[in-house]
Amino acid sequence: MSAGVGRTTPGWLGAIPAVWLAVLFLIPFAIMLSVSVAQRVPGGFFEPGFELASYARLFTAFFGRILLTSVLIAGGAALICVALAFPFTVILAGMRRRAQTLVLVMLLAVLSLSEVIIGFSLSTLLSRTAGVGNLFAALGLTETSQAYTPGLFALMAGLCYLGFPYAVLVLYPPVSRLDPELGEAARSMGASPLRGFLTVTVPVLRAPILGALILVFVFTLGAYLLPQLLGRPRHWTLSVHITDQAIFQSNLPLAAAMAVVLLLVALAMVGLALLLGRQREAGA
Amino acid sequence: MKRRSFIATGAATGLGLMAAPAILRAQSAPLRVGTYGGYFEDSFNEHIFPDFTAETGIEVESIGTPTGEAWLVQLQQAARAGQAPADVSMMAQVARIRGERAGLWAELDPAAVPNRENLPGHFVHEYEDGRFYGTGAVSWYITLVTNTEVYPEAPTSWTALWDEENRDRLGLLALASNSFLLEITAATHFGGTDILATEEGVMEVLDKLAEVRPNVRLWYRDEGQFQQALQSGEIPMGQYYHDVTGLAAADGQPVRSTFPEEGAVLDSGSWVVSSASSAIDRAQEFIDYMARPDVQAKLARFVGTAPTVNRELTDLSDEEFGAVASDLPPILPYYDLYVDRSDWVNQRWAEMITG
Numbered sequence: 001m002s003a004g005v006g007r008t009t010p011g012w013l014g015a016i017p018a019v020w021l022a023v024l025f026l027i028p029f030a031i032m033l034s035v036s037v038a039q040r041v042p043g044g045f046f047e048p049g050f051e052l053a054s055y056a057r058l059f060t061a062f063f064g065r066i067l068l069t070s071v072l073i074a075g076g077a078a079l080i081c082v083a084l085a086f087p088f089t090v091i092l093a094g095m096r097r098r099a100q101t102l103v104l105v106m107l108l109a110v111l112s113l114s115e116v117i118i119g120f121s122l123s124t125l126l127s128r129t130a131g132v133g134n135l136f137a138a139l140g141l142t143e144t145s146q147a148y149t150p151g152l153f154a155l156m157a158g159l160c161y162l163g164f165p166y167a168v169l170v171l172y173p174p175v176s177r178l179d180p181e182l183g184e185a186a187r188s189m190g191a192s193p194l195r196g197f198l199t200v201t202v203p204v205l206r207a208p209i210l211g212a213l214i215l216v217f218v219f220t221l222g223a224y225l226l227p228q229l230l231g232r233p234r235h236w237t238l239s240v241h242i243t244d245q246a247i248f249q250s251n252l253p254l255a256a257a258m259a260v261v262l263l264l265v266a267l268a269m270v271g272l273a274l275l276l277g278r279q280r281e282a283g284a
Numbered sequence: 285m286k287r288r289s290f291i292a293t294g295a296a297t298g299l300g301l302m303a304a305p306a307i308l309r310a311q312s313a314p315l316r317v318g319t320y321g322g323y324f325e326d327s328f329n330e331h332i333f334p335d336f337t338a339e340t341g342i343e344v345e346s347i348g349t350p351t352g353e354a355w356l357v358q359l360q361q362a363a364r365a366g367q368a369p370a371d372v373s374m375m376a377q378v379a380r381i382r383g384e385r386a387g388l389w390a391e392l393d394p395a396a397v398p399n400r401e402n403l404p405g406h407f408v409h410e411y412e413d414g415r416f417y418g419t420g421a422v423s424w425y426i427t428l429v430t431n432t433e434v435y436p437e438a439p440t441s442w443t444a445l446w447d448e449e450n451r452d453r454l455g456l457l458a459l460a461s462n463s464f465l466l467e468i469t470a471a472t473h474f475g476g477t478d479i480l481a482t483e484e485g486v487m488e489v490l491d492k493l494a495e496v497r498p499n500v501r502l503w504y505r506d507e508g509q510f511q512q513a514l515q516s517g518e519i520p521m522g523q524y525y526h527d528v529t530g531l532a533a534a535d536g537q538p539v540r541s542t543f544p545e546e547g548a549v550l551d552s553g554s555w556v557v558s559s560a561s562s563a564i565d566r567a568q569e570f571i572d573y574m575a576r577p578d579v580q581a582k583l584a585r586f587v588g589t590a591p592t593v594n595r596e597l598t599d600l601s602d603e604e605f606g607a608v609a610s611d612l613p614p615i616l617p618y619y620d621l622y623v624d625r626s627d628w629v630n631q632r633w634a635e636m637i638t639g
Contacts, residue, residue: 040627045360045386062635120509129516147518150502233458233503233638241634247354248459248505249630250382 029263036256046253054257063238063258067265070221070237075269077159078217082209084160085167090201092168093176104172107165115162119229122158123149154230159223163216170212174205210277214270221266238262314343315566318355318370320553321348322508323528324587331586336573342566351462351507353379359558360388368560372567374421374553378461378622380409383556385623389417390557396568399575402593409554419575420592422583423552425526425543425609426464432538434520442472442544444521450499455510455522458503460633461622463523464549464615469493471546471615480618486629490636503637514539523549527588530607543610550614552592584608 039049057063092103125131126149133145148154182204186196202209224239238258246255317333319325325348333344347370349355356379362369375383383389389409394400394416400408407420428439445454445468457463469489470477479485501519504510511528513519515537526548529541555574557567573579577597583589584600590609591598621629 041386045357045382057631062631066638123509127513127516127518129518147501228505229509236638244459244630244634247350247357248461249626250353250357250360251627251630252357254627 032256032259035252036260038253038256040251040253045250054253055261057254058257058261066236066238066241067261069235070239070262071265071269073155073159073227073235073237074217074221074223077156077163077220078213080156081160081163081167081216082171082212085164085171085212086202086205086209087197089168089171089175090197093172093178100176104169107168110161110165115223115225118158118161119226122154122161123229126154126157150230150232150235152231152235155227155235158226158230159220162223162226163220166219167212167216170215171205171208174208178204206277210273214273217269218266221262313563314345315372315563315570316345316347316368316370317570318347318349318373320351320374323531324374327587331582332574332579335582336570340569340573342569344570349373351376353382353461355379356383356388359383360386363388363558363560366560368558368562370558371561371563372555372557372570375418375556376462376553377551377617377619378626380418380554380556381619381623384409384411384417387411388556388559390559390561390564390567391415392417392557392564392568392571396565397572397575399572402575402577402580402597404592404594407552407554407592409556418554418556419571421553421555421574422587422589423550423592424589425541425614426523426549426551427526427529427541428544428548429514429522429524429529429539429541431514431517431520432540434517438540438542439521440542440545442468442546445496445499447499450521452499452501453519453521454496454500455502455504455513455519455524456496456500457523458505458637460629461626464551464617465493465523466490466621466629467549467615467618468523468546472544477615477618480621483625483628486621486625487632490632494636494639497637497639527608530588543612545612547613547615548610549617550590551617 034048035046036054037050037052038046039051040046040054092100095103126147127133128145128147131145131148133142133147136142137145178201182200183193183196186200187193191199221237222239224237224243227235227237227240239262242255242258242262245251245258317328319328325346329346333346337343349370353376355373356375358369359373360383380389391411397416397419400416400419403420408416409418409420410416428442428444430439444450445456456465460466466480466486466489467477469492470479473492474485474489479489502510502513502522507525507528510519510522510524511532514522514524514529515532517538524541526541526543529539532539533541555571557564557571561567575593577591577593578599580591580593581598581600581604584591584598584607585604588608591600595605595609
């Protein structure tokens, strides 16, 4: 079977994505690396060169805190997204075909919204003057209308809105292929639906769940608009500071060094997650 | 012989013809002028560029640019590749000085810009060796703005920013180099901006400024975000541009701009030409035109900016002048701080704001 696939798919076809990867990722990354070690000219731009001064600036409690903030916010968003998306997808897969298509089309429609639109819509929706606070006040839940933005809640709501469709789209294929007899077997052995879900469905789908977590984590780690629009300064992620350095302070070496560190941290987190996943699988 | 010369002439004509479209294009290509995208660009398109074209025959292609250093970075990157995304650009002062340090601006011929005589010295920009490269384009004030429905009484002093009554009600600019909050704090609490000359002084000012943090709901980078919140009363007080606030008020929005007793911040933009531009002559003509007193008066009337030429040269009435400027002594930005000590200041600023 695999030999047949090898014969009908010419080997050179693989070169196309390889070239694409080199052009669109490796070359820009190499430029970024070279800029990150370039020499910063105070009051000007930068000169090509090799120095680690920009990296040295990152070894401070300040940047450590920002990096931790970024990882915690992205990790939190990933956990919330997948925690919501997994049961959602299981229920979705149990629905009739027509309803499934409708829901998936709606999710894809969400993907077409830009971060800017999501950010501004949420900041209006959570505002004191035009937002849900007025509804709560009218219902008598609160005395006067309140603002729920900016803050951690607003930021998480925005990031999860952004990441949720991705989590569902990663989980949907394996969940819809899941053998329904597994759940039925658990129930026939006397497990409650919730117990069956937790002890059978979740462990079987550990790999796609991990995949969804990683995807949302990496995706939200790069968000820089939502933390500005919906977060307080203490929620500004490394991406926001990279933007400030690159766009507003024209300190490209420092911005590039931060971006390299962010990329390495993201890769390390992904590697760690995969390693933990494999170990647990081997242990089980 | 004849035939040979015919062929030679023919070849030359052919080459000439092939080259001709490029030359024609270069001559008829419009002068690309970069101004801040949005309101500024729209106003220049409506009130300034058509008259300039009518008078000089030079077509203008308007380019909306981001404010501040974002555009500087783009110009710099493009110039390295020999490209000029715009011929003439309006640059904020810190970005202009940075461009000067990097030698990014094309040298201009002083004789081609006679109207530079109308400008005060600080609006005639030269390299250290005296080469002339730019002029003051427009100036504007950053004032204390309020929503009139939330604040029936106008505040009178910048001290309102520190007032505990205003908890979680302020919108302030997010960066040291465009908010000039260090200067505002120094003028309000330390008797002037001289304290910013030393790092210890800056730290003292930053500590004082850190006290406003509980009052700040939004540290904004995007002007539109704050203006919308100011108009709706969501964020009813803050610092903003006098010109835009006046226009919003004229549109019936419940907003007002106040010149505080300590003075408002007087900032400005300057015309500079990218060294990669191939339209220096026309750029000079444009810069000279923009330094005419009647054009500066028109800018004040229609765009709402304060004139860069001396007021006496213009025919602005007291009322017209009052709408765009004030006779109160302004707070002048301490630009050197953001050029010479920019990395240090930005780092301390970021620590203060996120702390």
